[in-house]
Structure formats: C-alpha cells, structure tokens
C-alpha cells in the first residue's frame with residue numbers, strides 16, 4: 001500500500017488554519033458507460049451538459065422544497081465552518097460546510113435569482129462551467145452526508161441534502177462516481193454489495209453454524225430462504241464475510257436462538273446497505289429496498305429486523321415506509337422495520353436472555369455513534385433511543401464502559417471518515433484525514449481511561465476503522481460490533497426464551 005501522511009494526533013480537537021485547495025487533487029474515479037447506463041444515466045458527459053445540469057437543478061428545486069430553502073436561507077454566520085471532520089482533517093476551505101454548499105449556491109444564484117442573472121459579479125454568482133463542475137465532482141465527493149454541520153446551523157441547513165442533489169445532477173449529465181454505482185449494480189445483479197452469490201452465502205452460514213457449535217456446544221442455526229420464519233434478518237453483506245462484522249452476525253444468531261424466535265436470511269435480498277442514497281437517487285433507494293419487501297412477502301415472515309449498518313438503518317427507518325410501504329402484512333405488534341439493537345434490548349427487558357458480563361472483562365469499551373443512526377434515525381419508542389439503547393446493551397454485557405468526550409458523541413458524533421460512498425481506496429488520503437477528530441477523541445479515552453475496544457453498529461465504520469486506526473497506531477482488534485460483545489456474553493441454554 002502507498003505511504004500516506006497521517007496527521008499528528010493532539011490531546012484535543014482543534015480548529016486548524018484555513019488553506020486553499022489542499023484536497024483539490026482528491027477526486028474519485030469517474031464512472032464508465034457500463035456503470036451509468038443500466039441506471040438510465042447517460043454513459044458519458046452529454047454534449048449540452050451545462051444546459052442539462054442547470055435544468056436538472058431547476059427540476060430538483062421544484063421537487064425538493066427543502067433544497068430551495070437550504071440554498072436561500074444561509075446567512076453565512078459561520079457556525080458550521082469548523083464542524084466537518086473533513087475540514088478539521090484537511091484544512092481545505094471547500095470542506096467547510098458553508099463553502100461546500102456555496103459551490104452549488106453560487107450556481108443557483110447565477111441561474112435562478114434576479115440579482116445573479118443581472119449582476120453575477122456583485123453576488124458571487126458563477127457559471128456552471130468546466131471549472132465549477134470539476135469542483136463539484138471533487139468536493140461533493142468529500143462529504144459523507146453525515147449531517148453534523150446541520151446540528152450546529154441555527155437554521156438546520158442540511159448540507160447532506162445539497163450533496164445528494166449535486167450527485168443526482170452530475171449523474172443526470174453523465175458524470176458519475178464509479179465506486180457507488182458499481183455497488184448498486186451488484187445489488188441488482190447478485191443481491192448484495194459484495195457480489196456474494198447464493199452458494200457462497202449458504203456455505204459461509206453453514207461454516208458459522210459449525211463454528212458456533214464447536215465453540216459453545218449449541219446448535220445455533222443461520223438459515224437461508226426459510227419460508228415461514230418469524231423474522232427476516234436483513235444484514236449488511238459485510239456481516240457475511242468480513243472481520244469483525246462476522247462476529248456480530250454470530251451474535252444476532254445466538255440472540256434469535258436463545259429467544260426461541262425463528263429467523264431467516266434471504267439470498268435475494270442479502271444486503272441491508274443501500275448505496276442508492278450515496279448516488280443521490282431516491283428511485284434507486286426504492287428499488288434496492290423493494291427487494292427486501294418482496295422477500296418479506298414471499299417468505300411470509302412477520303417481522304423485519306435490520307442488522308448493524310448505519311446508513312442502512314437511515315434508509316430503512318426514514319424512507320422504507322414512504323418509498324416501499326405500507327408494511328401492513330407484518331405483525332403490527334412490532335416496529336417495522338426494527339433495529340437489531342432494539343430487538344435484543346426488548347428481549348433483555350423481557351428477561352429472555354441471560355448474560356455473563358465477565359466474558360467481556362478483557363475489554364474497557366467505548367461506543368462510537370454512527371453518524372447516520374445518530375442524526376437521521378431513532379430507535380425504540382423514546383426520543384434519543386438511538387443513543388441510549390446501544391449503550392444500555394453494551395452496559396448489560398460489559399463491566400467496563402466509558403463514553404468519549406461529550407462534544408464528539410450522540411448527535412454531535414463525528415463520521416468515521418468513510419461514509420457517504422467514500423469508502424474506496426482512491427480516497428484513502430481523505431479517509432485518513434477525515435478520521436482525525438474521531439481518532440483524537442478515541443485516543444484520549446484510550447490513554448486516560450484504558451479503553452481498548454470501540455463498539456460499533458455500522459458496517460462502514462467497522463471497515464473504515466479496521467483499516468485506518470492501525471495507521472494511527474491503534475491495533476485493528478480494538479474495533480468490533482455491539483453484537484460481538486453480546487455474542488461473547490450471552491449464555492446459551494441458560495433460560496427458555498420468552499417472546
């Protein structure tokens with residue numbers, strides 16, 4: 001692997017000096033016609049791309065009223081400037097949320113406001129030209145759509161929505177991002193982001209059944225395509241093949257087993273993640289999620305449970321009901337969909353699980369709130385459940401738990417640096433630098449409180465941190481899932497499950 005410059009970690013997160021263009025070289029690989037055309041996007045940049053791009057912006061302004069509001073109401077107060085992890089890690093002015101949004105606002109002003117049409121130079125309105133498009137492609141792929149900036153904006157301006165719109169416009173003129181489009185294609189062709197075919201999926205799950213039998217003596221099943229199961233478990237495909245993700249998958253299976261609730265995985269809808277969001281397409285979000293709904297009907301399940309994946313839960317919680325619902329064919333006694341943490345927590349409340357906390361005594365644990373879960377969803381019946389339920393679960397299975405600095409957790413959490421479709425090797429420099437705020441807060445509790453395990457509920461966070469933390473001198477096995485800890489602590493066969 002190439003050598004990367006890893007930022008110096010200090011004891012506190014500090015606002016760096018502003019620099020111009022430090023990340024101007026960091027654009028993702030462009031999509032080729034074979035990535036674009038299956039989605040109905042032009043295979044390459046269309047001849048009249050400037051006109052088409054402006055027309056598409058006009059269409060989105062009419063379709064999404066929030067976009068027009070976000071472009072109109074910024075007062076340049078500066079409250080968001082130092083809130084983005086990519087700005088804190090790169091110092092690049094265009095990674096300040098207000099400046100990132102300005103890349104679109106300046107075009108909006110030029111074509112959609114009287115002042116911008118008549119006196120563009122006075123209002124800093126710019127043409128949608130080659131230079132502007134280059135900046136869009138670069139810097140709207142340096143935003144992970146994490147929404148941290150919106151928490152601090154007095155008007156709640158959501159830069160993530162502006163980024164989504166920019167990506168939608170670029171796709172419409174034939175300028176796409178290879179990585180995210182390739183992933184959505186794999187879901188349509190094979191059923192999951194990693195392109196795992198059915199025989200390989202079945203083989204892995206059988207192997208895990210043997211693993212659990214060997215290590216516990218209990219015959220815990222991980223069924224595939226089992227019609228009539230109570231629950232359809234929709235997990236991120238990384239849970240089937242990657243470490244440490246697979247440890248959480250074994251944890252989910254043990255919970256279902258111990259509670260006496262039958263479940264199945266689907267080979268057709270073997271993916272919870274939904275990169276439709278990362279290409280800015282609600283239509284693709286709907287199509288990817290529709291596979292899950294079709295399988296839930298075909299397999300005649302009564303409940304839908306989503307595994308540990310941040311943006312998957314964001315799409316499921318915030319969009320499934322409107323894009324793919326209603327879920328009136330499921331059991332109305334349970335939320336549809338339901339997060340695996342909520343599912344396990346509910347069983348804990350009912351006394352259906354016996355846990356041996358000492359099994360995790362080697363760990364001093366902290367929790368990284370996934371940005372998508374924290375700021376775009378809820379979990380359970382109460383406000384803030386998305387913060388409290390994972391923590392309650394961890395505390396139920398561990399004796400030693402420490403939170404990171406308040407300014408870096410719950411709704412103020414930092415993105416891991418690899419979200420929003422940026423978890424690709426050509427953006428490695430951005431991923432390393434974007435992880436700096438989280439690494440700073442993590443190192444602090446590692447040094448002050450002897451934390452040696454960061455628990456996660458996001459497949460992207462797990463993949464990003466296992467690669468990036470070692471570059472900062474933090475061992476890879478510091479990273480794991482919440483249900484990995486549950487898996488360690490659950491006492492199989494200790495008590496009959498209660499539903």
Ligand code: SF4
Pocket residue numbers: 083084085086095096097100142143144145146147148149150159160163415
């Ligand atoms: S949404 Fe997140 S990544 Fe994008 S500008 Fe805001 S803070 Fe930065």
Ligand code: SF4
Pocket residue numbers: 073074075076077078079080081097098152153154155156157
């Ligand atoms: S905090 Fe909101 S209003 Fe202030 S500069 Fe940022 S986006 Fe604009």
